[in-house]
Amino acid sequence: MRTNSQISALFGPDTATRLATARILVVGAGGIGCELLKNLSVSGFHHIHAIDLDTIDLSNLNRQFLFQRKHIKKPKAHVATAAIKAFNPSLDTSAMQANIKEEQFDVDWFSQFALVFNALDNLEARRHVNAMCLATRVPLVESGTAGYLGQVTVIKGGETECFDCHPKPAEKRSFPVCTIRSTPTAPIHCIVWAKNYLFVQLFGEPPEEEREVVEEVEAGQEEELKALKEESGALAALSEAMGSGDFAQRIFNKVFCHDIGRLLSMSDMWAQRQPPRVLDYDELEHQACDPPADHSNLSMAQAFILFRESCHTLARRRLEGSPLAFDKDDQDTLDFVTATASLRSYVFFIDQKSPFEVKAMAGNIIPAIATTNAIVAGMMVTQGVLALAGRLDECHTAYLSYNTKRPRCVIRESLSKPSLLCPVCRRRYLTLRLADPAKTVLGDLLDYISCLEGDMSLGMSRDNISVVEGSRLLYDPDYDSNCSRSMQDLCLVPGKMVTFANEDDSDVVPVILSIARPLTKERGGLDILIEGFEYIPEYIPLPQQSLKEECSATAVDNNSIEFGKRSIDDVNEVFESPSKKHAFD
Amino acid sequence: MSSENNNNNNTATNGISKEEVALYDRQIRLWGMEAQARLRQSSIKVIGVKALTLEVCKNLVLAGLGSITIQDSTPINEIDFETQYYFHEADLGQPKDVVLAERLRILNPLVNIQTGEGRSEDTTYDLVVKIGTGIGGDSLEVNGKCRKRGERFIAADSFGLFGYIFIDCLDAHEYIEEEKPKDDNAVVKRISLTASYKPLADSLTSKPGVANLNRLVRKFPPLVFVCQTLSTISQLEDIKSAEVLAEAVRRSIEGRGIPDGVVDDVLFGRVVQSLGTEFVPCASVVGGTLAQEILKVITRKDMPMNNWYTYDAIKADAITCQL
Numbered sequence: 038m039r040t041n042s043q044i045s046a047l048f049g050p051d052t053a054t055r056l057a058t059a060r061i062l063v064v065g066a067g068g069i070g071c072e073l074l075k076n077l078s079v080s081g082f083h084h085i086h087a088i089d090l091d092t093i094d095l096s097n098l099n100r101q102f103l104f105q106r107k108h109i110k111k112p113k114a115h116v117a118t119a120a121i122k123a124f125n126p127s128l129d130t131s132a133m134q135a136n137i138k139e140e141q142f143d144v145d146w147f148s149q150f151a152l153v154f155n156a157l158d159n160l161e162a163r164r165h166v167n168a169m170c171l172a173t174r175v176p177l178v179e180s181g182t183a184g185y186l187g188q189v190t191v192i193k194g195g196e197t198e199c200f201d202c203h204p205k206p207a208e209k210r211s212f213p214v215c216t217i218r219s220t221p222t223a224p225i226h227c228i229v230w231a232k233n234y235l236f237v238q239l240f241g242e243p244p245e246e247e248r249e250v251v252e253e254v255e256a257g258q259e260e261e262l263k264a265l266k267e268e269s270g271a272l273a274a275l276s277e278a279m280g281s282g283d284f285a286q287r288i289f290n291k292v293f294c295h296d297i298g299r300l301l302s303m304s305d306m307w308a309q310r311q312p313p314r315v316l317d318y319d320e321l322e323h324q325a326c327d328p329p330a331d332h333s334n335l336s337m338a339q340a341f342i343l344f345r346e347s348c349h350t351l352a353r354r355r356l357e358g359s360p361l362a363f364d365k366d367d368q369d370t371l372d373f374v375t376a377t378a379s380l381r382s383y384v385f386f387i388d389q390k391s392p393f394e395v396k397a398m399a400g401n402i403i404p405a406i407a408t409t410n411a412i413v414a415g416m417m418v419t420q421g422v423l424a425l426a427g428r429l430d431e432c433h434t435a436y437l438s439y440n441t442k443r444p445r446c447v448i449r450e451s452l453s454k455p456s457l458l459c460p461v462c463r464r465r466y467l468t469l470r471l472a473d474p475a476k477t478v479l480g481d482l483l484d485y486i487s488c489l490e491g492d493m494s495l496g497m498s499r500d501n502i503s504v505v506e507g508s509r510l511l512y513d514p515d516y517d518s519n520c521s522r523s524m525q526d527l528c529l530v531p532g533k534m535v536t537f538a539n540e541d542d543s544d545v546v547p548v549i550l551s552i553a554r555p556l557t558k559e560r561g562g563l564d565i566l567i568e569g570f571e572y573i574p575e576y577i578p579l580p581q582q583s584l585k586e587e588c589s590a591t592a593v594d595n596n597s598i599e600f601g602k603r604s605i606d607d608v609n610e611v612f613e614s615p616s617k618k619h620a621f622d
Numbered sequence: 623m624s625s626e627n628n629n630n631n632n633t634a635t636n637g638i639s640k641e642e643v644a645l646y647d648r649q650i651r652l653w654g655m656e657a658q659a660r661l662r663q664s665s666i667k668v669i670g671v672k673a674l675t676l677e678v679c680k681n682l683v684l685a686g687l688g689s690i691t692i693q694d695s696t697p698i699n700e701i702d703f704e705t706q707y708y709f710h711e712a713d714l715g716q717p718k719d720v721v722l723a724e725r726l727r728i729l730n731p732l733v734n735i736q737t738g739e740g741r742s743e744d745t746t747y748d749l750v751v752k753i754g755t756g757i758g759g760d761s762l763e764v765n766g767k768c769r770k771r772g773e774r775f776i777a778a779d780s781f782g783l784f785g786y787i788f789i790d791c792l793d794a795h796e797y798i799e800e801e802k803p804k805d806d807n808a809v810v811k812r813i814s815l816t817a818s819y820k821p822l823a824d825s826l827t828s829k830p831g832v833a834n835l836n837r838l839v840r841k842f843p844p845l846v847f848v849c850q851t852l853s854t855i856s857q858l859e860d861i862k863s864a865e866v867l868a869e870a871v872r873r874s875i876e877g878r879g880i881p882d883g884v885v886d887d888v889l890f891g892r893v894v895q896s897l898g899t900e901f902v903p904c905a906s907v908v909g910g911t912l913a914q915e916i917l918k919v920i921t922r923k924d925m926p927m928n929n930w931y932t933y934d935a936i937k938a939d940a941i942t943c944q945l
Contacts, residue, residue, distance in 0.1 A: 415906030
């Protein structure tokens with residue numbers, strides 16, 4: 038093995054050994070992932086595992102530097118690990134093209150790693166990895182970048198804030214129904230209309246209700262809503278005519294003439310607003326124009342032609358197969374959305390956006406460059422080394438600024454303690470193993486939990502416990518019909534996480550039981566085994582402990598005061614009480 | 623992100639081919655077509671190959687710079703394999719610039735990559751970047767020569783857990799700043815500005831003008847005085863102890879109205895431990911920052927740091943100041 042002598046000089050021989058022996062997981066081999074893997078490969082790490090479900094695309098090559106043109110369409114994780122092996126042939130690497138949320142990546146699988154790095158681009162996967170790392174007590178280095186901006190932080194269950202300690206803003210923007218369907222004022226409204234309404238109604242799988250990007254309708258708008266529903270119905274009916282040669286014309290006349298005419302008849306709506314105009318199919322049909330340019334706005338004639346062509350192409354594709362989904366890389370669908378959004382903008386006298394811009398807005402493209410990823414990945418590995426070296430107190434949450442007039446390019450803060458109200462990390466994470474999931478029934482597990490005593494007591498029993506998995510309520514004192522069903526029958530299999538809470542006493546910390554792999558015979562013939570009691574995060578009070586102990590007033594958690602759910606005494610004692618030390622420490 | 627070229631209906635925009643527009647799509651969406659076009663037409667020289675050089679060149683080549691000339695004929699050494707990841711066992715003994723150029727060409731064949739002295743006397747570079755102090759002679763001299771030729775100059779280094787960047791964009795650097803629009807509809811406002819930079823020689827003798835130590839370190843990270851000193855020392859191996867470094871720093875802050883003790887012993891100790899080593903995560907941060915500043919210089923979009931940046935990887939201190 039090629040050792041890195043410089044790591045030993047900079048961090049000491051003990052840390053250098055830890056880095057060389059630790060198994061590292063990198064989740065995501067894209068923009069941040071490539072820079073991260075490169076850094077890890079030459080910083081004294083040896084065992085590196087990468088996972089990414091994606092394949093390589095041309096637009097990745099401006100920053101995902103481990104990939105070249107010849108790798109387009111190949112899986113990212115595999116190409117990336119092969120590339121870093123060339124940087125350091127002594128590495129022990131492995132790659133998987135898979136989704137980290139799959140059940141095969143259960144607590145036992147995560148437990149093999151000493152450190153996890155997140156290089157993801159979506160909230161859902163981040164939340165999932167956060168939960169798995171909390172459950173296994175593996176430190177997690179979290180990150181994100183967009184354009185010139187980025188951030189890094191370190192999450193260690195029980196010691197720092199977790200990903201969900203502070204609520205994150207929702208990823209999708211939502212708009213009122215009427216703005217999209219009746220009174221748009223901005224290009225984005227027209228694009229959302231084209232992509233989420235028109236395209237879906239004609240070529241896609243329409244949802245039962247238009248729920249996705251619309252907010253609640255205010256009172257007094259029920260009539261308008263009813264009219265809109267009728268309109269959607271009529272449009273859906275029109276899609277029966279998809280095979281006919283005048284399909285595009287029928288659609289055009291409906292959405293750009295007839296429906297607009299209906300809107301115009303509601304004169305109140307336009308008392309304070311610019312009224313829309315109706316478009317003329319025949320007039321536009323006879324207009325000549327140049328081919329459109331990607332970075333220029335479409336003229337009405339250009340939009341018209343693009344609409345007609347894409348409409349017929351999509352109709353043909355739909356008739357030949359299953360419902361279509363919008364994809365910014367599927368040119369036909371993009372053309373349709375671009376064209377219809379453009380025409381709608383002309384109808385409502387809204388500014389045009391070029392095809393280049395529409396692609397970004399409809400496709401949620403986030404601009405991305407190599408430099409931001411390089412900076413973030415550099416900070417991530419430094420933090421990772423410190424975390425492995427047991428120097429968590431020297432770790433930071435860091436935010437990149439760009440073009441700031443202030444001296445600091447990176448805003449950094451020490452890591453915060455976990456939030457007392459966090460629904461994810463203010464939990465006891467334990468693991469459950471069963472000898473025979475087909476034999477053990479839910480009732481057996483409840484009995485087992487109820488009987489736990491002393492330091493292993495969870496403060497829960499059959500008459501106060503609630504059991505939830507995902508969005509399913511499996512048991513509560515009024516709902517016990519599942520007690521006789523086997524764990525397997527209830528789909529409580531490895532990879533799942535089940536929450537147990539004491540319904541009567543909110544001071545009892547809920548338990549999240551991660552279902553792990555089955556018990557082997559060597560475990561002494563047990564049917565049920567719950568593990569992980571030895572780890573009690575400092576801030577979680579044990580069920581027997583009194584909540585009225587004396588302490589100083591300094592360590593007040595501002596979050597708790599703000600939410601006002603716990604009294605100031607409770608808050609103080611959790612941070613300051615000296616008797617918090619657990620028997621197993 | 624307003625469309626900047628409404629009258630060009632050809633496949634090429636600003637002279638950029640359709641193929642390049644597809645490749646650079648995600649960055650064009652960030653800094654615009656005009657900046658990308660400027661990038662393509664520019665030519666820079668980079669002197670000195672170490673981990674920081676690999677990082678900066680990688681970033682600039684990915685961005686689609688027109689041409690990069692790399693100068694450093696030092697033969698590749700065993701120790702280089704630990705951190706200079708583009709070099710493989712088979713490259714042992716080969717000149718660094720030649721091998722690096724080969725690897726960078728694979729990264730982006732559209733960029734023109736040259737090696738060695740590079741140019742004839744009449745061509746000027748848009749920017750000369752000197753990495754480290756071991757190659758290319760004295761940084762003060764190089765900066766002086768650049769000034770005579772009207773060339774902008776950057777000196778930078780990344781060693782162990784520290785790094786620095788010094789920028790000289792000459793006396794009147796014109797650039798554009800865009801005012802962020804309040805919503806998608808508003809037109810982006812472009813403001814034309816000028817900034818003045820000083821040569822390294824002036825910077826090294828400048829007087830911060832803050833006598834009080836506490837106020838001084840709020841404006842100037844102590845690390846910057848250490849880096850100023852290091853930027854003039856070509857044989858960093860000569861700094862064998864914290865005491866030697868402290869003495870060198872004391873000499874370089876003499877007569878500038880800077881209180882003694884601006885740099886504490888702990889920092890001297892940490893810096894000495896980092897000298898002569900490389901830590902790629904640190905080079906990655908400095909290299910990313912440096913490449914971003916180089917892009918600002920070349921595209922004349924946004925103001926390049928004026929004029930020192932220092933980085934302390936453990937403290938996560940990335941701080942700019944003007945000396």
